[in-house]
Amino acid sequence: MTGPEAGELLRADSPARDRALLFARIAIALYLLELLLNLTRPHIAPDEPTLSIFHRLPGSSGSFGRLLSMPKAVFWTVVAGIVLGAALQVYARITRPEGRRDAVLVWATVAVLLGPFSLLALTVVSSYLGDALLCVPGTVFVLAVLHLGQRFGRVPLTLLLAAFGWGALIVFGLGRAFSGLALGTLGGYLLDRPKTGGSPTDALNALSGQVHDQYRAIDLLLVHLFAVNALAVAAGVLVLLLLLRHRVVDAMTGMVLGAAVGLGYTFVESVLFIRLFGSLGFINGVTGGFEYWIRQSIGLLGGPVLFGALLGGSLALALTGPRERRVPTVLFGLAISIGGSAGTEALAGWLSKVTHDHMSGGGAFDTLIVSPLLWLLPQLPFAAVAVLLLVAAARARGATARTAIAARVVPGGPITPVEAHFLSDPSLRLWTLAATWKRHGPAAALALYRLQSAQYDLASSDPQEGEPLRAKVMRLKASGPNRTAVPS
Amino acid sequence: MERGTGPAIERQVRLVAVGAAVGLAALVAGLAINLSGANDPPAPKLPTFPQLPGKAPGQAPGPVPSVPQLPSNFPTDLPTDMPSNFPTGVPSMPNMPSMPSFPSVPGGAP
Amino acid sequence: MNRLVRPARLVVLAALAACLVLPLAPQQASACDVSYDYKPQLNLGKPNMGRSKTCSTGTSSVGVVLVAIAAFGALALAGTVVLRRATSLLPTPPGEDQALTDYLQATSLTPHPGPH
Numbered sequence: 001m002t003g004p005e006a007g008e009l010l011r012a013d014s015p016a017r018d019r020a021l022l023f024a025r026i027a028i029a030l031y032l033l034e035l036l037l038n039l040t041r042p043h044i045a046p047d048e049p050t051l052s053i054f055h056r057l058p059g060s061s062g063s064f065g066r067l068l069s070m071p072k073a074v075f076w077t078v079v080a081g082i083v084l085g086a087a088l089q090v091y092a093r094i095t096r097p098e099g100r101r102d103a104v105l106v107w108a109t110v111a112v113l114l115g116p117f118s119l120l121a122l123t124v125v126s127s128y129l130g131d132a133l134l135c136v137p138g139t140v141f142v143l144a145v146l147h148l149g150q151r152f153g154r155v156p157l158t159l160l161l162a163a164f165g166w167g168a169l170i171v172f173g174l175g176r177a178f179s180g181l182a183l184g185t186l187g188g189y190l191l192d193r194p195k196t197g198g199s200p201t202d203a204l205n206a207l208s209g210q211v212h213d214q215y216r217a218i219d220l221l222l223v224h225l226f227a228v229n230a231l232a233v234a235a236g237v238l239v240l241l242l243l244l245r246h247r248v249v250d251a252m253t254g255m256v257l258g259a260a261v262g263l264g265y266t267f268v269e270s271v272l273f274i275r276l277f278g279s280l281g282f283i284n285g286v287t288g289g290f291e292y293w294i295r296q297s298i299g300l301l302g303g304p305v306l307f308g309a310l311l312g313g314s315l316a317l318a319l320t321g322p323r324e325r326r327v328p329t330v331l332f333g334l335a336i337s338i339g340g341s342a343g344t345e346a347l348a349g350w351l352s353k354v355t356h357d358h359m360s361g362g363g364a365f366d367t368l369i370v371s372p373l374l375w376l377l378p379q380l381p382f383a384a385v386a387v388l389l390l391v392a393a394a395r396a397r398g399a400t401a402r403t404a405i406a407a408r409v410v411p412g413g414p415i416t417p418v419e420a421h422f423l424s425d426p427s428l429r430l431w432t433l434a435a436t437w438k439r440h441g442p443a444a445a446l447a448l449y450r451l452q453s454a455q456y457d458l459a460s461s462d463p464q465e466g467e468p469l470r471a472k473v474m475r476l477k478a479s480g481p482n483r484t485a486v487p488s
Numbered sequence: 489m490e491r492g493t494g495p496a497i498e499r500q501v502r503l504v505a506v507g508a509a510v511g512l513a514a515l516v517a518g519l520a521i522n523l524s525g526a527n528d529p530p531a532p533k534l535p536t537f538p539q540l541p542g543k544a545p546g547q548a549p550g551p552v553p554s555v556p557q558l559p560s561n562f563p564t565d566l567p568t569d570m571p572s573n574f575p576t577g578v579p580s581m582p583n584m585p586s587m588p589s590f591p592s593v594p595g596g597a598p
Numbered sequence: 599m600n601r602l603v604r605p606a607r608l609v610v611l612a613a614l615a616a617c618l619v620l621p622l623a624p625q626q627a628s629a630c631d632v633s634y635d636y637k638p639q640l641n642l643g644k645p646n647m648g649r650s651k652t653c654s655t656g657t658s659s660v661g662v663v664l665v666a667i668a669a670f671g672a673l674a675l676a677g678t679v680v681l682r683r684a685t686s687l688l689p690t691p692p693g694e695d696q697a698l699t700d701y702l703q704a705t706s707l708t709p710h711p712g713p714h
Contacts, residue, residue: 212528216522310507325501342519346518349527350521367630381514419704427684431685431688
């Protein structure tokens with residue numbers, strides 16, 4: 001990480017750092033709560049282990065077995081992380097480091113506390129590397145759009161990638177680790193003990209009752225999973241927004257960060273779905289390719305990306321809006337994310353069931369039109385809200401951009417009046433790049449793009465903080481004629 | 489972080505509030521559908537066992553309904569008692585719905 | 599800029615045609631399971647548990663290619679529209695070339711013309 005971001009991380013006063021440590025502690029506390037609930041669950045079978053995640057499933061081998069044994073590994077690593085984190089905190093209290101060392105210590109504690117949860121995602125991706133590689137092109141495309149689509153007040157690439165990594169490693173890991181424990185707890189409370197003896201009909205009735213209880217457990221588990229995911233996304237987006245607090249922050253910033261976090265989560269989850277649902281085709285008619293089509297192609301911007309964006313936007317509005325509306329706005333964002341994810345999941349499944357005419361599926365019409373439609377239909381209202389929010393935020397940002405650029409205009413300085421005219425209008429700015437490419441070639445267009453980005457960063461930064469950015473712009477301008485070497 | 493201008497932010501917050509209402513409605517609808525069992529598949533159509541009092545369980549007299557054929561490409565490295573979607577942290581659920589354990593299965597089963 | 603509009607129109611028309619053809623073929627609609635809450639429907643009495651076809655990888659790949667084409671096509675179309683709006687905003691008497699020259703001189707990426 002270079003430039004202003006590195007300075008931000010190691011700053012003396014950093015609400016981002018304090019929040020990050022607080023969130024890490026809360027996450028560990030909640031994990032311990034899940035453990036406690038799991039330990040105190042009613043046991044169904046006589047020989048159940050104390051923690052349901054210690055149960056050894058028969059017949060699991062290979063990559064699948066590795067996946068199944070991960071929660072146990074995560075548990076032990078989390079314990080080690082807690083011990084190490086506590087040690088670091090004690091060390092900090094004893095030695096009381098200042099400035100840079102204190103910052104490094106805090107970030108190290110956060111990493112040690114939350115790092116173990118990333119084991120799950122890393123295992124998934126490394127076990128099924130081929131499927132993961134397949135998901136890369138679509139993901140990179142959306143990341144590129146998120147990055148290149150912003151001009152004024154854009155999120156630095158490093159923070160965008162950090163958001164992606166947070167979603168892929170921590171959100172996925174926290175959601176799965178918590179849910180693994182919750183599944184055992186719910187199963188303990190909801191399932192009945194298997195009765196021995198009785199007639200075959202009794203056994204069948206008990207079986208169907210058990211099936212229904214299983215489904216109830218899964219339904220509740222899903223709401224739990226989406227709740228944990230939403231909280232994890234919110235924590236990550238909040239820390240990143242606080243890291244950006246010396247720049248322009250608006251709903252669009254939040255939406256971009258939230259979308260990037262959701263994209264990371266989708267990436268890992270898609271690998272899982274492709275592999276798992278793909279191998280269960282004889283039950284539900286799904287192939288790996290179909291899951292890829294739904295999750296990484298037509299539905300790439302739906303699901304976690306959509307709800308992540310909405311949640312991120314709400315959080316940014318909470319941070320930059322009136323203070324008395326802060327808590328309600330955050331709650332709105334969580335309601336959208338949790339309610340939307342759980343609700344659309346259930347509604348899509350129900351719509352699919354309703355159309356299961358004689359339980360025959362497959363075929364081109366089903367694959368290409370019906371199945372994606374039923375999956376995306378419940379998400380449509382949320383997509384509409386997201387588009388409206390994006391348009392409103394973009395319009396507000398445009399107005400902010402014009403005032404900020406005008407405030408920075410200095411004849412002969414980093415932004416001259418002629419340039420300000422072109423920078424203030426997005427279409428004119430795109431035209432300058434296209435026309436320069438046409439006249440002088442791609443190298444000149446690239447140099448121009450770099451200069452314009454530096455000018456935008458300067459305009460969107462705090463007036464007091466702008467010195468290194470101002471120097472950068474002047475440096476790019478000074479080296480311009482030598483680099484492009486265009487005929488006059 | 490600058491506090492945003494009034495009406496623009498107000499409009500966006502209102503939009504978010506609308507979204508929250510939609511989200512809550514979706515959650516309620518989804519929970520209602522799921523918890524009422526409307527999304528549950530119909531019980532697997534099993535061949536019916538004749539009910540004969542007095543006989544020990546597991547002894548089906550007369551013509552025995554044939555065991556339905558499971559496909560031959562049954563993956564052998566999947567654990568048999570797992571719901572189809574959470575590979576991580578799954579405790580032992582007594583039986584997966586698609587493979588009920590019959591009290592007795594004459595005729596063999598995979 | 600017109601060169602981009604015609605292929606874009608062709609792509610859109612092709613996609614629409616494909617979308618229309620598929621529903622016209624007599625098919626039985628249902629839906630393959632996508633996610634967690636899709637509870638598997640089984641009919642143990644029927645052969646193959648009642649599933650006749652899967653949502654195959656081959657058909658899905660066709661969809662992926664179509665979406666990719668549509669995505670790039672949409673981007674290209676959006677870019678064309680934006681550029682057209684920009685050229686309408688430029689002052690016409692000096693012309694586009696002069697406007698670009700003025701701008702590039704202001705950015706110092708081209709050296710200012712000396713007194714020839």
